[in-house]
Amino acid sequence: MRKVLVPLLWFLAFSWLSSCSLDDDTPNFYFTTLKTVEAEMPESFELNETYDIKVTYVRPNGCTYFEKFEVYKTGETDREVYLQGSVLTNDDTACTEALEEVIATLKFNVIFTGEYHFKFYAGQDQNDRPVFLEYSVPVADAQTN
Numbered sequence: 001m002r003k004v005l006v007p008l009l010w011f012l013a014f015s016w017l018s019s020c021s022l023d024d025d026t027p028n029f030y031f032t033t034l035k036t037v038e039a040e041m042p043e044s045f046e047l048n049e050t051y052d053i054k055v056t057y058v059r060p061n062g063c064t065y066f067e068k069f070e071v072y073k074t075g076e077t078d079r080e081v082y083l084q085g086s087v088l089t090n091d092d093t094a095c096t097e098a099l100e101e102v103i104a105t106l107k108f109n110v111i112f113t114g115e116y117h118f119k120f121y122a123g124q125d126q127n128d129r130p131v132f133l134e135y136s137v138p139v140a141d142a143q144t145n
Contacts, residue, residue, distance in 0.1 A: 028090045034058060034066065034083040036120035036133055037101055044140045045110040053106040055083065055120065062096035063088040069106050077116045080132070081106065113139050 119132035
């Protein structure tokens with residue numbers, strides 16, 4: 001029985017692996033920048049603390065998914081924040097076209113004193129220039145008694 005079963009399993013495994021086409025290198029997704037609607041910022045930060053910043057963004061359809069935050073340091077305490085998403089392009093997937101507001105959490109570590117300035121990408125204006133939601137959050141003075 002074993003002499004028959006092992007070759008049969010090898011045949012099935014080889015058949016299954018050879019049925020996958022490695023010649024199809026067409027991408028089944030692409031990356032996009034998602035639009036921020038709102039960010040819940042604290043009134044102030046404390047030095048060397050980490051904060052969970054809830055960011056509400058627009059999910060334009062059922063085939064678009066949040067991937068990650070892209071945070072660019074444009075000055076010592078200046079940050080531009082973009083939400084990167086991926087859009088599935090598989091023809092077999094039916095996508096809903098409904099807009100949905102979703103929340104993602106940005107973990108932010110405060111390492112400088114002063115005031116942090118955040119710019120969250122919110123889309124393009126009529127001249128195709130980026131539009132940002134801007135927030136400023138001071139870092140509270142740590143005073144010891």
